[in-house]
Structure formats: C-alpha cells, structure tokens
Amino acid sequence: SYDLTQPPSVSVSPGQTASITCSGDKLGNKYACWYQQKPGQSPVLVIYQDNKRPSGIPERFSGSNSGNTATLTISGTQAMDEAVYYCQAWDSYTVFGGGTKLTVL
Amino acid sequence: QVQLQESGPGLVKPSETLSLTCTVSGGSISTFYWSWIRQPPGKGLEWIGYVYHSGTTNYNPSLKSRVTISIDTSKNQFSLKLNSVTAADTAVYYCARDQRFCSSTTCYFWEDVWGQGTTVTVSS
Numbered sequence: 001s002y003d004l005t006q007p008p009s010v011s012v013s014p015g016q017t018a019s020i021t022c023s024g025d026k027l028g029n030k031y032a033c034w035y036q037q038k039p040g041q042s043p044v045l046v047i048y049q050d051n052k053r054p055s056g057i058p059e060r061f062s063g064s065n066s067g068n069t070a071t072l073t074i075s076g077t078q079a080m081d082e083a084v085y086y087c088q089a090w091d092s093y094t095v096f097g098g099g100t101k102l103t104v105l
Numbered sequence: 106q107v108q109l110q111e112s113g114p115g116l117v118k119p120s121e122t123l124s125l126t127c128t129v130s131g132g133s134i135s136t137f138y139w140s141w142i143r144q145p146p147g148k149g150l151e152w153i154g155y156v157y158h159s160g161t162t163n164y165n166p167s168l169k170s171r172v173t174i175s176i177d178t179s180k181n182q183f184s185l186k187l188n189s190v191t192a193a194d195t196a197v198y199y200c201a202r203d204q205r206f207c208s209s210t211t212c213y214f215w216e217d218v219w220g221q222g223t224t225v226t227v228s229s
Contacts, residue, residue, distance in 0.1 A: 042199060086149065094140070094155075096150040
C-alpha cells in the first residue's frame with residue numbers, strides 16, 4: 001500500500017510563513033493536493049495538482065511537489081488558517097496523509 | 106453551484122449493513138466521478154471508493170471486500186453499502202465530487218466538493 005506521512009503539528013506566528021510537508025515514495029511523480037479542515041466542518045480543497053488554487057482560495061496558499069515531498073506553504077498566516085491540513089495523492093486509489101494540525105500562536 | 110447531501114441511519118448494529126445515500130443538487134451526476142470518504146472520531150480521512158455514471162467503481166483495497174457503491178442517475182443520487190460492520194466503522198461519512206486529470210499514462214483524482222457529512226455509529 002502507498003503511504004503519505006505528515007508531521008502531526010506545526011506552529012507559526014501570525015503574519016509568518018507556515019510550511020507543511022507530506023512525504024511519500026516518489027510523490028513527485030504523482031500529483032498532490034491539500035485539504036483544510038476546521039473543527040466540525042467538512043474538508044475544503046485548497047491546492048490541487050501540486051500548485052493550483054481553486055477559485056476562492058486566497059493567494060497566500062501555495063504548493064510544490066518534488067522528489068519524495070510535497071509542501072503546502074501559507075504566506076502571511078492568519079488566525080483563520082488554524083486548522084488540520086491533509087495531503088492527498090492518487091496511487092490507483094486515493095490516499096490521504098494523517099493530517100497536520102496548524103496552530104497560529 | 107453543486108451541493109451534496111448525505112442521508113441514512115445514524116445507528117447501525119454490529120454485523121449489519123450500513124447504507125447511505127448522497128443526493129446531488131445544482132448539477133448533473135452524469136458528468137463526474139463521485140466518492141465516499143469517512144473519518145473516525147478524532148482521526149484522519151479514509152477514502153472508501155468512487156463510482157462513475159457508467160457504473161464503473163473503484164474501491165480502497167482495505168475495504169473492497171465489504172463495500173458496494175452504486176449510482177442512480179435518474180435520481181441524481183449515489184449510494185454506499187458497507188456490510189458486516191463493527192465498532193471500527195463508526196465515523197463521519199462524507200460524499201464528494203471528484204475531479205480527474207489524465208496524463209499519457211495515468212489518471213489522477215481529487216475531491217473538490219464535499220457534503221456536510223453524516224455521523225454513523227455502530228452499536229448494539
């Protein structure tokens with residue numbers, strides 16, 4: 001089976017840049033996407049196909065994917081960005097990472 | 106814009122079959138792939154499987170032996186059946202719309218619109 005590994009938690013100060021990583025074997029050869037989930041809410045797609053933003057997602061969200069690691073970057077992090085973030089990739093079926101709780105201190 | 110709504114029993118007895126339906130509004134079900142995803146309490150997301158309007162399905166290998174996903178285009182609905190449930194199947198169940206991108210060798214899928222989720226508890 002294919003596995004995606006994320007750090008359990010990341011902390012960032014307001015206005016700073018947050019980076020959340022997602023590791024998987026040759027992940028750079030696949031497409032990665034990212035979801036944001038706030039407590040009690042459904043996940044929201046924030047990045048797809050490595051670095052594309054859906055309509056309505058702020059420009060401060062960006063993504064990259066190379067080698068074995070995909071990265072979600074949030075520039076100028078705001079308090080409203082505090083959430084759990086999941087990476088996802090397709091390997092004959094959809095695989096999710098374990099999730100990273102982003103805390104904005 | 107398209108909206109998805111899950112429905113079905115919130116309580117299922119162990120060893121019985123969990124059955125959920127997702128109703129799609131604001132768009133046709135006959136254009137996209139449609140997925141089920143679940144999230145146990147306090148845990149991460151687990152993809153269950155998808156269905157296409159043709160009836161083509163694909164399932165998570167870990168659940169494949171117990172899962173059936175079907176589609177009813179006349180009602181703009183798709184459904185999930187999970188049999189022989191145990192307490193480990195207790196979760197919030199989401200339905201979602203899939204987007205697809207195909208390269209020369211592989212197609213990739215991701216979920217771009219999600220329902221609000223429905224909680225299913227497995228207990229006697």
